[in-house]
Amino acid sequence: QSVLTQPPSASGTPGQRVTISCSGSGANIGRNSVNWYRQVPGSAPKLLIYETDQRPSGVPDRFSGSKSGTSASLAIRGLQSDDEGDYFCAVWDARLNGVFGGGTRLTVL
């Protein structure tokens, strides 16, 4: 069981806005920036959001990140079929280790 809690699944129809939550504690999300990764099964993860709300070069502005207290969220607007995959949040924990959320499988209906 992960220190960071994500819903196991999320879904939406093309064009919709979807959010994925990541719940932690004062030892992790409450004190450090949050990062988000997307992974297509069989491939390596890809950085989607870093430092809570920053997008790496090449990531569309349809993707956005935010944080409030000990929870973080990834929002995807204008959902597209190729957004399907597994999404993971990650943060450094005060107990001196990195932690990932359990992952959320996004399905585009």
Next chain:
Amino acid sequence: AQLVESGGGLVQPGGSLRLSCAASEFTFSRYDMNWVRQAPGKGLEWLSHISASGNIIFYTDSVKGRFTISRDNAKTSLYLHMNSLRVGDTAVYYCARGSPGYGVSYFYMDVWGQGTTVAVSS
């Protein structure tokens, strides 16, 4: 920027392996580095972090005392020495580039290798 892992394979419980990660197309010595693994059908698990200079190292509890991270900046390579391997260590192992020396509070990994598979079985 590119990372290429190697060294995975089939090993018996209690055995050892050394994973390597060759970096190219970026100034390796300026970046923190990490190892992350993914067991079959499971999520991502961070294993270890090493600072750009190699003087700051962290491990997750499940591998402390068994795994050792190291780097050779002259060879632009990252390593993971794994001892006392267990069936539960079976996973795809990824090396991933961290921040350019900002420290672990900036715990992002922006370049990943393709992964190398470790299978621990008798």
